[in-house]
Amino acid sequence: MPYVCPGCKKTWMHELKKCIRCNKELKETKPKKLKVMHCIKVIIPSLKHPDVPYYVSQLKDEHGNLYFKKSEEALKPGEILDENN
Numbered sequence: 001m002p003y004v005c006p007g008c009k010k011t012w013m014h015e016l017k018k019c020i021r022c023n024k025e026l027k028e029t030k031p032k033k034l035k036v037m038h039c040i041k042v043i044i045p046s047l048k049h050p051d052v053p054y055y056v057s058q059l060k061d062e063h064g065n066l067y068f069k070k071s072e073e074a075l076k077p078g079e080i081l082d083e084n085n
């Protein structure tokens with residue numbers, strides 16, 4: 001989840017306690033809606049993900065931040081996920 005600096009308004013995608021620009025304490029924010037940008041099917045198992053197939057979707061929030069989500073079912077590009085549910 002993104003962390004927003006109340007001082008300089010910069011968004012950090014890493015779990016930082018303080019803004020590395022102005023040293024103010026960061027606030028964690030939760031995206032309201034996530035839009036599915038892409039979805040791929042993974043068929044090759046790996047050590048940490050041995051069960052295949054699974055799907056990895058790229059999601060974009062209302063501020064343009066990107067996330068990845070693993071799921072058992074395919075998500076449709078353009079679909080809006082409401083993270084409050």
Ligand SMILES: [Zn+2]
Binds near residue numbers: 009010019020
């Ligand atoms: Zn800052």
